[in-house]
Amino acid sequence: MAKNDFSAEVAENYEQKCLCVLVLDISGSMNEIVDNTGTVDTGKTIFVDGKTYNVVEGGISxxxxxxxxxxxxxxxxxxxxxxxxxxxxxxxxxxxxxxTIQEPALVSNCHVPELMADGDTALVDAVYEAIDMVAARKKWYKTTNQPYYRPWIILMTDGEPNEGQDIQNLAQRIKQDTADKRYEFLPIGVDNANMSILQSIQGNIPAMKLKGAKFSSFFKWLSASMGTVVTADEGQKVDLSNGASDWMDSFTI
Structure with missing residues (x-):
């Protein structure tokens, strides 16, 4: 089967669908320790994702x-x-x-991924992959007569793109696509993320920064927000601000 070809797939139900694509940075810098409790310094250093880190045992990354x-x-x-x-x-x-470690599917058909981090940051290529997937999935919804809400692409990164990645063209693509209501794009910066780059590629929703390492708070907000989206009436405006302050750094408001 060709990449992003869903033509052989049969719809499980004909509820109105909403696709949420998580685009997640697993570059080596995501192994950085954010809770030093119980750590032991090995005396070694490692150069990862453009930075030098001390190597420790234990802790929470x-x-x-x-x-x-x-x-x-x-x-x-x-x-x-x-x-x-x-x-x-x-x-x-x-x-x-x-x-793509999880093709579009209802959660009952998904396995929770256990991510491992290494390497650099092919951010631009990853966002284009998500955009292509959204287009292909919408085509499948139409072919199988499934109504759908506007899809969401959620980008989470703690760095900046590798050299040579074309941010300018991606920014133009996202601005045009979101203006045309093809999808919603939410860029989230983690820790030392280059927020100016994320702001340059934002669409209708401003780039936001995660407060500390509050991933759990973010995903709790996201699950509640997606629940609001998929129960809204057609064309209804929804308020997704409730709970955002639990994870969002104040400077991005």
């Missing part, structure tokens, strides 16, 4: 928090009868390479 947040997100979606039948999840990861 940004990646640990991301994995925990993802597990809670999947659990919350599965517990809601309506959202679990309407929200389709997909996960695209990026470091040196872009990998």
């Amino acid at each position: 940004k990646l640990d928090n991301l994995n925990e947040g993802l597990r809670a997100f999947y659990d919350e979606i599965e517990k809601d009868d309506t959202t679990s039948q309407r929200l389709e999840l997909s996960v695209v990861t990026f470091n040196d390479f872009v990998t």
Whole structure:
């Protein structure tokens, strides 16, 4: 089967669908320790993703928090009868390479990914992969006569794109696509993310910064927000601000 070809897939139900594509940075810097409790310094250093880090044993990393947040997100979606039948999840990861580790599917057909981090940051390629997936999935919805809400692409990164990645063209593409209401794009900066780059590629929704390492708070907000989206009436404006202050750094408001 060709990439992003869903033509052989049969719809499980004919509820109105909403696709949420998580585009997640798993570059080496995501292994950075954010909770030093119980850590032991090995005396070694490592150069990863453009920076030098001290190597320690133990502690909790940004990646640990991301994995925990993802597990809670999947659990919350599965517990809601309506959202679990309407929200389709997909996960695209990026470091040196872009990998679709979860094709679009209802949460009952998904396995919670256990992410591992290494390498650099092919951010631009990953976002284009998500955009292509959204277009292909919308085509499948139409072919199978499934109504759908506007899809969401959620980008989370703690760095900036590798050299040579064309941010300007991506920014133009996102601005045009979101103006045309093809999808919603939400860029989230983690820790040392280059917020000016994320702001340059934002669409209708401003780039936001995660407060500390509050991945769990973010995914709790996201599951509640997606639940609101998939129960809204056609054309209804929805307020997604409730709970955002729990994870969002104040400077981005």
